[in-house]
Amino acid sequence: MPHDLRQVSLWWSELPADLTRPVGEPLPGDVTADIAIVGAGYTGLWTAYYLARRDPTLRIVLIEAQQAGYGASGRNGGWASALFPASLEALARRTSRDDAIRMKRTMIDSVDEIDRVARNEGWDIRWAKGGTVVAARTPLQWASAQEEVEHSHSWGFGPDDLCLLDRTEARERIGATDMLGATYTPHCAALDPARLVRQLARAVVRSGARLYEDTAAVSIEPGMVRTDRGVVRAEVVVRATEGYTRTLEGHRRTLAPVYSMMLATAPLPEDAWGEIGLGHRETFSDGRNLIIYGQRTADDRLAFGGRGAPYAFGSRISPEQDRNPAVHAALWEVLVDMFPVVHSSTVTHTWGGPLGVPRDWWASCGYDRSTGLAWSGGYVGDGVTTSNLGGRTLADLITGQGSDLETLPWVGHRSRPWEPEPLRWLGTNIGVRVMNVADASEARTGRRSLLAAAFARRLGH
Numbered sequence: 001m002p003h004d005l006r007q008v009s010l011w012w013s014e015l016p017a018d019l020t021r022p023v024g025e026p027l028p029g030d031v032t033a034d035i036a037i038v039g040a041g042y043t044g045l046w047t048a049y050y051l052a053r054r055d056p057t058l059r060i061v062l063i064e065a066q067q068a069g070y071g072a073s074g075r076n077g078g079w080a081s082a083l084f085p086a087s088l089e090a091l092a093r094r095t096s097r098d099d100a101i102r103m104k105r106t107m108i109d110s111v112d113e114i115d116r117v118a119r120n121e122g123w124d125i126r127w128a129k130g131g132t133v134v135a136a137r138t139p140l141q142w143a144s145a146q147e148e149v150e151h152s153h154s155w156g157f158g159p160d161d162l163c164l165l166d167r168t169e170a171r172e173r174i175g176a177t178d179m180l181g182a183t184y185t186p187h188c189a190a191l192d193p194a195r196l197v198r199q200l201a202r203a204v205v206r207s208g209a210r211l212y213e214d215t216a217a218v219s220i221e222p223g224m225v226r227t228d229r230g231v232v233r234a235e236v237v238v239r240a241t242e243g244y245t246r247t248l249e250g251h252r253r254t255l256a257p258v259y260s261m262m263l264a265t266a267p268l269p270e271d272a273w274g275e276i277g278l279g280h281r282e283t284f285s286d287g288r289n290l291i292i293y294g295q296r297t298a299d300d301r302l303a304f305g306g307r308g309a310p311y312a313f314g315s316r317i318s319p320e321q322d323r324n325p326a327v328h329a330a331l332w333e334v335l336v337d338m339f340p341v342v343h344s345s346t347v348t349h350t351w352g353g354p355l356g357v358p359r360d361w362w363a364s365c366g367y368d369r370s371t372g373l374a375w376s377g378g379y380v381g382d383g384v385t386t387s388n389l390g391g392r393t394l395a396d397l398i399t400g401q402g403s404d405l406e407t408l409p410w411v412g413h414r415s416r417p418w419e420p421e422p423l424r425w426l427g428t429n430i431g432v433r434v435m436n437v438a439d440a441s442e443a444r445t446g447r448r449s450l451l452a453a454a455f456a457r458r459l460g461h
């Protein structure tokens with residue numbers, strides 16, 4: 001195995017031994033199947049999981065370069081949220097206002113679908129549906145919070161979907177410094193991402209699918225996947241490679257791998273939690289431009305992450321990029337600034353991993369019946385729940401269920417490719433830099449950065 005998987009993330013390091021054992025084996029040579037899926041993260045595995053339920057006679061093969069859950073699915077912040085990267089306006093422009101609302105409602109239901117499956121299967125995924133609290137810690141963030149809630153209500157979502165908390169109400173949930181108020185949505189759960197992906201992988205193999213690990217796909221084409229160990233022939237081929245998509249021939253510009261970084265503290269004592277709050281394991285963030293996200297883990301750590309790592313020229317991905325001392329140090333500073341009580345605690349784990357970012361920030365899934373090629377991805381930082389929806393939708397499309405999922409506005413959307421280098425490198429890194437500078441300048445001047453707002457609007461986020 002090329003990587004020490006225990007080093008991949010806090011979550012991998014804490015898996016019980018039975019969940020770290022390889023679930024599959026290397027591809028023994030050329031094989032034939034009905035459906036070949038490249039990538040064994042949530043997307044590939046959920047697709048296989050639901051396909052096997054729709055039609056148990058299907059011969060399903062998964063190809064995984066490392067081990068199931070090696071990618072973002074075993075590393076993320078564990079927010080199973082109803083967030084979708086494209087805005088309601090963008091979704092409505094593609095089809096209709098009603099469809100955009102239906103998409104959001106389906107995302108909300110998909111959070112509970114993960115819980116439903118985990119309960120039915122008897123998986124312990126350390127699930128706590130405490131919602132998300134986003135602290136407003138400057139007057140600008142407070143104004144944005146109010147706008148966001150008004151915007152949500154103008155689309156017909158009620159206070160049960162998103163509401164404003166005043167300072168006192170916010171403090172009951174989260175003890176962040178400088179807080180003026182917060183937004184709160186109940187539609188999010190904290191979970192242990194690696195426990196989810198590893199138990200899902202075992203269930204998929206138990207359902208009869210063949211999982212070939214330590215086998216890298218080189219190219220995907222109609223009817224076949226070429227790998228470094230042989231060829232898989234199949235009528236349907238699913239691409240589920242997200243941040244690693246550039247490893248496939250012809251896909252260097254499909255999704256930009258942008259790294260998100262995380263750290264975890266040692267388990268914190270009860271008196272620290274008295275100050276921090278998060279008594280329902282609410283996931284949390286604040287209203288800054290450059291995204292940060294955190295959760296209280298089931299064993300009482302803070303797991304905290306954010307963007308800000310530079311994009312590497314040529315969409316390079318490497319294990320060395322999983323750790324970035326400057327970004328990890330900056331994250332620690334933000335965390336201590338939010339919760340000074342963690343100052344004396346230790347950081348026990350640092351890690352990171354690539355998100356899959358499409359040029360227009362639109363996640364999409366689809367199936368081209370004429371070529372047999374299917375895909376789901378481009379979730380940016382919102383893939384925990386969206387990948388479940390993607391897997392279910394692909395299973396319906398491939399087996400022709402004619403379900404409501406098949407007509408959601410993200411189905412069949414095609415994002416245009418990223419620019420060739422050096423434009424891709426310049427554009428992506430300027431975006432990260434603008435957000436960083438804007439946060440610093442907004443904190444100093446109290447005025448919104450027009451450039452950051454323009455970027456955020458352009459990205460539909």
Ligand SMILES: Cc1cc2nc3c(=O)[nH]c(=O)nc-3n(C[C@H](O)[C@H](O)[C@H](O)COP(=O)(O)OP(=O)(O)OC[C@H]3O[C@@H](n4cnc5c(N)ncnc54)[C@H](O)[C@@H]3O)c2cc1C
Pocket residue numbers: 038039040041042043044063064065066067068069070071072073074075076077078079080081215216217218240241242243244245247248260261262293305351352353354355356376377379380381382383384385386387
């Ligand atoms: C640090 C971090 C924090 C995040 N936090 C959150 C969060 O809190 N909430 C949220 O919703 N989302 C979050 N995300 C995003 C979320 O984790 C991903 O969107 C989601 O896991 C994507 O799942 P996937 O199966 O599509 O991709 P992955 O889990 O990345 O799986 C892709 C798999 O494909 C394999 N692969 C790639 N190329 C090949 C090839 N050529 N041949 C064979 N195999 C290949 C890889 O090895 C990998 O196992 C975060 C991501 C990161 C990195």
